[in-house]
Amino acid sequence: MAKTTRIAVTPGDGIGPEVVAEAVRCLETLRARHSLDMEWARFPWPSHAWHEEHGESMPQDALDQLQKYDAILLGALGDPGPVDDPDRYLLSDSVSLAPLLDMRKGFDQWVCERPARLLPGARQYLADERAKDIDMLVIRENSEGEYVSQGGRLRKGTPDEVATQIEVFTRKATDRIIRYGFEQARNRATNRVNEGRTRTFKTLDGRTCESQVCLVTKRNALRYWGDMYTEAFEAISKEYPDVATHHELVDAACMKFVQSPWAFDVVVASNLQGDILTDLAAVLSGGMGVAPSCNLNPTNPDMPSMFEPTHGSAPDIAGQGLADPTAMLFTTARMLEWLGRKDPKIAAAGKELFDAVAADLAENAGTRRGTHEIGAAIRKRLSE
Structure with missing residues (x-):
């Protein structure tokens, strides 16, 4: 039963x-x-x-x-x-x-999944006609990172107060969120074909793929977890030769979400950075009221x-x-x-x-x- x-x-x-x-x-x-x-x-x-x-x-x-x-x-x-x-x-x-x-x-x-696709009737905030083709999935690591609530406040309320906020990242959580991103990229490509829609993305060696995963970090300033995410991304990407890869720093990603959001497919980011990117993606796909x-x-x-x-x-x-x-x-x-x-x-x-x-x-x-x-x-x- x-x-x-x-x-x-x-x-x-x-x-x-x-x-x-x-x-x-x-x-x-x-x-x-x-x-x-x-x-x-x-x-x-x-x-x-x-x-x-x-x-x-x-x-x-x-x-x-x-x-x-x-x-x-x-x-x-x-x-x-x-x-x-x-x-x-x-x-x-x-x-x-x-x-x-x-x-x-x-x-x-x-996993926090937030799809951002500009549907007919939703408000288009960008004037560029290509904005009609916005169709991305932002995948945010949802279990650790910046939101683990580790830290505290010393000498609270005094001029000598100290606040610490500790970020925690594990290789296990990093691997599973990145691999999930690649699996979703493949699924999205299959669904688009079934719906009669196609999209193409270039790999670093010039090949054409029907899906893409973009990793977002701030590895130039947040070195340790950024390097671990990047190394895991490089290793796991080898299991998915049919999926194009891309890497952006979070500030550049915010800029490019506005400049050319139609160029993104699946985006994988840490808890806080994904939180910020998903709100931006929601507005680009019609606003919070449809997200x-x-x-x-x-x-x-x-x-x-x-x-x-x-x-x-x-x-x-x-x-x-x-x-x-x-x-x-x-x-x-x-x-x-x-x-x-x-x-x-x-x-x-x-x-x-x-x-x-x-x-x-x-x-x-x-x-x-x-x-x-x-x-x-x-x-x-x-x-x-």
């Missing part, structure tokens, strides 16, 4: 509950339409409201509870509080981000992966029905495609949701609509 696919729904803060509500309604439509063996449960944490009531963003056994599920669908985290309360305002970012990091580390979600994000554990089926839109909690418009759920719905589609590795019906439902959201985006470019109106239009497409 097939195992029921279980999803933990965590709406979070700000506009999170509003956009997640539309995602759940779409899941209900798809479940009924395709008789999917899928269920979900809603959790009131992690959230600012839970923190206000309990003094913590989520309960002590939160990870144990979430591990019983196959995936986590997260709305948004973050509530800065009133700006006239500086202590609360300044601490809010670190408090709200903590559960996100706890889940990523606790479930070893070592999905996936935190994946591809190696341990007993650990849930987590899916969240790239945008934040937007507390300034929360509760007003103004939030665009497009990014949340694209994220939900990516979650279904991921879960569909074990159930082709769920994978098909994910593609159906993606296509419906993309069609809605193309048809309503520039139209101002409310949260529920957009969700209802997409559900109508799913029902037809």
Whole structure:
């Protein structure tokens, strides 16, 4: 008997509950339409409201509870509080981000995938016509690097205060994220061929390939981990002679993301540098309002992966029905495609949701609509 696919729904803060509500309604439509063996449960944490009531963003056994599920669908985290309360305002970012990091580390979600493809109807920020061909996948190492929270503050609050923030990189994590990047490059090339699209990239020796991996570091200034990433990249690339390779320093990569983003295919970067690059890539592909994000554990089926839109909690418009759920719905589609590795019906439902959201985006470019109106239009497409 097939195992029921279980999803933990965590709406979070700000506009999170509003956009997640539309995602759940779409899941209900798809479940009924395709008789999917899928269920979900809603959790009131992690959230600012839970923190206000309990003094913590989520309960002590939160990870144990979430591990019983196959995936986590997260709305948004973050509530800065009133700006006239500086202590609360300044601490809010670190408090709200903590559960996100706890889940990523606790479930070893070592891959953060953020696709950046300029779809019809999405806002094109670059005037160059070639920007219509933006189609990259930024893969961020998600388990270590700059976000390991090693360090501290000595003599806090005094003129002699010292703050240390230690970066930690291992060869194991380096090898697996780089190899994952090459595998995704191959997969993307195959998918493009199946869709009737082609792209070509030049290798250093002048050959033409249908895919490319660009490694991003800051090895000229951050020498030790930069050298290790570069050496691992060179070694692993030999296993993938059909994939072109490229290396950029992170500052140059930011510049070239704007100058010629159509020249990138798969980009692999460290935790912090990937975090910065993915926000830039999201804007180039239409903005935060259309950008999905996936935190994946591809190696341990007993650990849930987590899916969240790239945008934040937007507390300034929360509760007003103004939030665009497009990014949340694209994220939900990516979650279904991921879960569909074990159930082709769920994978098909994910593609159906993606296509419906993309069609809605193309048809309503520039139209101002409310949260529920957009969700209802997409559900109508799913029902037809």
